[in-house]
Amino acid sequence: MKSLFETETQQIILNRIQNLNETSQPNWGKMNVAQMLTHCQKPLEVANGTLELNTKIGFAKKLLFKLFKSAMYNDKPWQKNLGTVREFIVTDAQEFTIQKEKLIQDINEFSQLKEKTSWPTHPFFGDFTTEQWGKMQYKHLDHHLTQFGV
Template sequence: MKSLFDTETYQEIIDRIEKLNENSTPNWGEMSVGQMLTHCQKPLEVANGTLQLNTKIGFFKKLVMKFFKPLMYNDKSWQKNLGTVQEFKITEPKTFQEEKEKLIKIITAFSNKKDTNNWPEHPFFGTFNTEQWGKMQYKHLNHHLTQFGV
C-alpha cells in the first residue's frame, strides 16, 4: 500500500488533484468536486491535530471498530458509496479553486510529519502508527480521486 509519506506517492496525489477542474464530475456519489475536496481535508485535519471530532462512541462500537481498523490502511480498495461520519459530510456548495488550494496545503503539512511518532488518537479507531496514518490517508485520497476519474 502506498503512503503519503513517500515522496513519489505524495507527488502522484498532488498531480492527480491538479488534473481536477471545476467541471469534474463523479463516477459515483453525489458530492461536487468542491465538496469532495473539502471532505478530503477532514481526515487529514484529524491526523494533523487541527480538527477534533466530538463524536462519542460506546464500548461495544469501539470493539467493533477495532475489527474494521485494518481495513482503513490495507491494500484492498474501499467500496463505492461508503458512509461517512456526520462531520465529514459536506452538503453546502464549495468553491473549487479555494478548496483545492486548501487540500494541497493540508496534504503537504501532513506529508511533512513523516518523522512524527506522536499522533492524535482517532475518534473511532484509536491509535495509528505513522505507517498506518500514511497509508490510510493515501487510501482515502485515492478513493475520492478515483471517484472523480483522476
C-alpha cells in the same frame, strides 16, 4: 500499500488533484468536486491536529470499529458509497479553487510529519502508527480521486 509519506506518492496525488476542474463529475456518490475536495481535508486535519472530532461512541461500536481498523490502511480498495462520519459530510456549496488549494496545503503539511511519533487518537479506530496514518491518508485520497476519474 502506498503512503502519503513517500515523496513520489505525494507528488502523484498532487498531480491527480491538478487534473481536476470545476466540471469534474463523480463516477459514484453525492458530492460534487468542490465538496469532495473539502471532505478530503477533514481526515488530514484530524491527523495534523487542527480538527478534533468530539464524537462519542459506545463500547460495542468501538469494538466493532476495531475489527475493521486494518481496512483503513490495507491494500484492499474501499467500496463505493461507503458511509462517512457526520463531521466529514459536506453538503453546502464550496468554492472549487479555494478548496483545491487548501487540500494541497493540507497534504503538504501532513507529508512533512513522517518523523512524528505522537498522533491524535482516532475517535473510532483508536491509535494508529505513523506508517498506518500515511497509508490511510493515501487510501482515502486515492478513493476519492478515483471517484472523480483522476
